[in-house]
Amino acid sequence: MGKSHLEVEVAPLSVRFDPDDESWSLQCDDLRRELIASVPGARRVDIAQVGTKGTAESVIVALGGAGAISAMVSCFQLWLDRDRSRQIKVTWTRNGIEESLIVTGDGMSAAVLEKLADAVARRIGS
DSSP: OOOOOEEEEEEEEESSSOTTOHHHHHHHHHHHHHHHHHSTTOEEEEEEOTTSSOEEEEEEEEEOSHHHHHHHHHHHHHHHHTOTTEEEEEEEEETTEEEEEEEESTTOOHHHHHHHHHHHHHHHHO
16 A cells, blocks of 8 residues: 555635735745645646636645655745745645645744644644
8 A cells, every 4th residue: 555645735825915916926826836846746736716617726735754744844934934914725635524724924933834744744644
């Protein structure tokens, strides 16, 4: 049997920018590119938007080990540190139930992100 892993969808959010703002779109692209370049197994996907005919680009990250988790956490910290109005929503489905959390840049520290990484690692192990 293969290594246990958890696939998470990573979606950038902002309390300052409108989702259709061109500047915001470029910032979101930066996060997606960084995740894909840094996290093994990260990939872009189009997610259907409820109530619309369109899709939104998102990144799926397969967290199967400490290396992928650490790389994702590092990307989060770098991206969130650039603007305190940024947020990252992480969503996953486990046993048929969708769960999510929102990580904000307000008061973000390496210690907080390490706790996030530990929580993800425990979730994968369960």
